[in-house]
Amino acid sequence: MRTIDVATGISMAYRERGARNGPTVLLLHAWGESSRSFDRVVTRLSATMHVLAVDLRGHGHTDKPSTGYDLVSVASDVIAFLDAAGGGPVVVLGASSGGYVAQQLAVLRPDLVAGLVMAGVPLSLAGRPAFADEIEALVDPISQAWAQEFIDWFPVEGSVPADYVADRVRDAMALPAEVWHLSLAGLTGSDPPLRSGRIAARTLAIWGDRDGLIPVADQLAIVDGILGSRRLVYEGVGHLVLWEQPRRLAEDLTTFVEAGGDGAVSRVDC
Numbered sequence: 001m002r003t004i005d006v007a008t009g010i011s012m013a014y015r016e017r018g019a020r021n022g023p024t025v026l027l028l029h030a031w032g033e034s035s036r037s038f039d040r041v042v043t044r045l046s047a048t049m050h051v052l053a054v055d056l057r058g059h060g061h062t063d064k065p066s067t068g069y070d071l072v073s074v075a076s077d078v079i080a081f082l083d084a085a086g087g088g089p090v091v092v093l094g095a096s097s098g099g100y101v102a103q104q105l106a107v108l109r110p111d112l113v114a115g116l117v118m119a120g121v122p123l124s125l126a127g128r129p130a131f132a133d134e135i136e137a138l139v140d141p142i143s144q145a146w147a148q149e150f151i152d153w154f155p156v157e158g159s160v161p162a163d164y165v166a167d168r169v170r171d172a173m174a175l176p177a178e179v180w181h182l183s184l185a186g187l188t189g190s191d192p193p194l195r196s197g198r199i200a201a202r203t204l205a206i207w208g209d210r211d212g213l214i215p216v217a218d219q220l221a222i223v224d225g226i227l228g229s230r231r232l233v234y235e236g237v238g239h240l241v242l243w244e245q246p247r248r249l250a251e252d253l254t255t256f257v258e259a260g261g262d263g264a265v266s267r268v269d270c
Contacts, residue, residue, distance in 0.1 A: 006080035013061035014054040014081070018047050023257050024090040024260075025115075027053035028078065028098035029185055032150065034060030034171045037095065037242060044250035046181065049257065052090075054081055058102065058179035060171070065083070066178065069186030071193070075104035088112035091250075091257050095242040097118045097187060099160065104190075107197030108218035114198060116203040116226075120211060120240035123218035124192040135184050146171035157210045164243065175260040194225045203229035203241050204256050208237030208244070 015035050027038045032143070035053035042051055057064040057069060057077050078101065089113050094102030096108050099121030106113040131153060131190050137257070145171045171187070175183075193199070203226045207219050223231045232252065237244050 003061065004081065004084050006077060006084050008073070008077050008080045010057060010063040010065060010068075010077065010082050012054055012057075012063070012077065014052055014085075016053075017044075017051045017245075018045070018049045020050050020254075022046075022048045024050040024052065025253065025257060026078070026082070026090045026092045027051065028092060028094040028101050029053075029056065029059070030096035030098050031187060032172045032175060032180075033095075033168055034174070036060070036167055036171065040049060040073045040246035041093075041242065043088060044247055045254060049058070049254070051084065054078065056098070057068045058183060060173060062175065064176060064179050065146075066182070069179075069182040071101065071187060071190035072108070074186070075108055076102050077247055080110050082112055082131050090116035091115040091117065091253075093117045093253055094121060094150070097122065097125065100125060100187070100193065100236070103193035103199060104203045107193045108201045110200055113201040115256060116199070116201050117206070117228075117256055118203065118222075119194075119206045119249060120208070120214065120239045121205060121222065122214055123194065123222050125187045126190070126192060127188060128189065129264060132184060132188075137182050138180050140177045142173045142175065142180070144173060146167060152260070154240055155238050156240055156243060157208065157236060158244040160243045168243075186208045194196045199226045200228070201226075204232060204252065205229055206232045206234065206241055206249070206252065208234045208241055210237060211239040218227065 001012050031039045037057050038053050058064045058075050099118030202219050208251045223229045
């Protein structure tokens, strides 16, 4: 784990692996998680690939200020990180709400994004989710029981190692209550990226066919709204594509990168 001070005024933690002269892939985790959530993907990627996995604002070992949790601010942190770490363009893999941040990054700085791979990404997080009351009532310290309950709210269709789930519980417990409150308000109060701007980066958008959180209509709207994007559906998989299918996700990411961002993979459902 390394840290780097960025122009938005915070210190960001990140993990780095692979050859710096290889194609760079930036990994953006979901809300309530950390860069460790990608460990089972990273170990399946070629050492010739330069992989950067960051802890987003308020998460993991990155600073936890009392402001700046709206979508544009979080994406601006990522832009500042890339500037400090050597710039782009990079291929971005975003999981769930990490893909939402990736969309905003591509809107704000298309020059930094060579391609997007998004797993379980939402079209919009605007509005009030069912668990909002619980999150707004949180106080420190975050209990293990509540963190487990929050994770259980997202159904898992396949087998996920118990130690991996336990690590995600630890991620959730590491967020102070204030960060839970601010992140909820920031994500749900921000304009959806595809409503506020245009994405031109080549894109591979992946969902599970049993994803009960992202309607097919929203999936198709994302694909329709991004020029050159493709939709890939994993059979028998729920919303948590990263959790359930790390090997397959790593394979499709590798194919996407090796194709120069063309995303020429099989099993595409356009």
